[in-house]
Amino acid sequence: MTAGPPTPPQFFAEIFGSRAARNGEVIRRKVRDIERYVGREAFLGEVTRRGYSVVENAGQFVVFCNREPLRRLR
Template sequence: MQGEVIRRKARDVERFAGMDRFMQEIERRGYRVTENSGQLVIFCNRAPVRWLTPPPDPLS
């Protein structure tokens, strides 16, 4: 699998593999992963991730 984007529930990853083991595999492969509202988005490549929207104002 190269260049795909996968979404998984964080609780499923924790239940089936464990977050530590999952993160070790992400690092071993050089992939990127982000988390939002209990969902993990895995970028199955080594390209940098660039956000197209600015982060929210921390005072909001």
């Protein structure tokens, strides 16, 4: 018997409960997985609610799990 896909609260708990997220580091997830499990807008809303920054590149969301400013160098 399989547990099935995670609910949005379970998905967010898993992502933002990771060691990297708790330590204020960077996490990345495939855009397709985010869209499948919670939806793009819900995900971006949760990132904003937490005060984090996110970028999208090559089918990945990269979340900076801290409130530090970002600087693009090149």
